[in-house]
Amino acid sequence: MSDHAEDAFAAAWRAWHEAREQRLRDPRGWLAVTAIHWLSRAPRRFDDAPGAWSAVPLGDAVGATVTLDDGEELTHDGAVLRAGAHRLGPLDERGTTLASGDAVVEVAERDGRVIVRPRHPDSSHLRAYRGTPCYPPDPAWVLPARYAPYPSPRGEAVGEVVLHRAGSEHRLVAWDGDQGCLWILFRDQTSGVTTYAANRQLLTDPPTPDGHVVLDLNRATNMPCAYTDFATCPVAPATNVLPFAVEAGEQMPLLRP
Known part of the structure; x- marks a missing residue:
């Protein structure tokens, strides 16, 4: 990737991250739940x-x-x-x-x-929020993958996303993320260390007609349960635990005691 392309990639990620932080600080968002x-x-x-x-x-x-x-x-x-x-x-x-x-x-x-x-906009939890640190954006964590839809949905799951890393194949169960996008919950070797222990989530763009899909793990985000005890979040299935550290995306949020 050229220097210009890397600068554009980093700028797009910063804009995404700033918009994400703005949503998290919404006075009617998850941090405002009492x-x-x-x-x-x-x-x-x-x-x-x-x-x-x-x-x-x-x-x-x-x-x-x-x-x-x-x-x-x-x-x-x-x-x-x-x-x-x-x-x-x-x-x-x-x-x-x-x-x-x-x-x-x-x-x-x-x-x-x-x-x-x-x-409530005056929630003590919202006042205590100090931001969500992230790994630096890295184009190396934009991974090509293949979408393998199930012949018919299995519960709410619609298929699997297949990726290869370090010579091994990994299959992640995916759900319908609306408008053709895929929603993936996953854990990895950073979970409970630098990232939220339960899971993180990733929303992809719609797969191409031949099943190509891109996983931009720089945009992996926390679930609401990372921010409040008053959320009811699903957990990642056992198949969605990656055996390597995804050092990309959001880390544990910072809350002032």
Whole structure:
């Protein structure tokens, strides 16, 4: 790679990293989460969200009810909810979001249960965040690979990405990352040492029609669970543990005590 190409590569990575940091510092992002509340059918009140909340079975799905007292308000889909009971759902994993002043309240389904996850811009966790260090961008960690789709999906997995390194073949299970992209969870020999122990993630560009796909491991990022205990993150399957150190991408985030 020429000096000019390396400079362009590094500049593109810096722009990507700065945009990523901006998203992490979003006052309604993961670092702003103050709790994860698991609902039951019995109404409960929480310190970080208005209303009394309960889970509601809806046939094969689930929903939630929030009951507001006089003087309490939430905004949902542009409508202001005031005193009384309000049904939300059916819910899926993406859920729905309500606004309460400058805070938001996420309501979503997780394994047949309902969670309420408030996010506040004055979260102590967000104030403590000092950034996510990364390995220096290195074109050597842009790896060619081949996408081998499954004849039919295996659960939510759509296929495998096959790469070769140091004379060995490695196969990583991949999921649909939307718009034709592939989403990969992986661990490697840096996990728990310089990078988050549970896993990191990588989103690829769509594979070409003949299955060629590029893994730019410089853009490997942490999952939300690296930033908050209030996330519900999947884990990488055993097949997605690489036997070498991927010294590229995000390292463990820095949080001021």
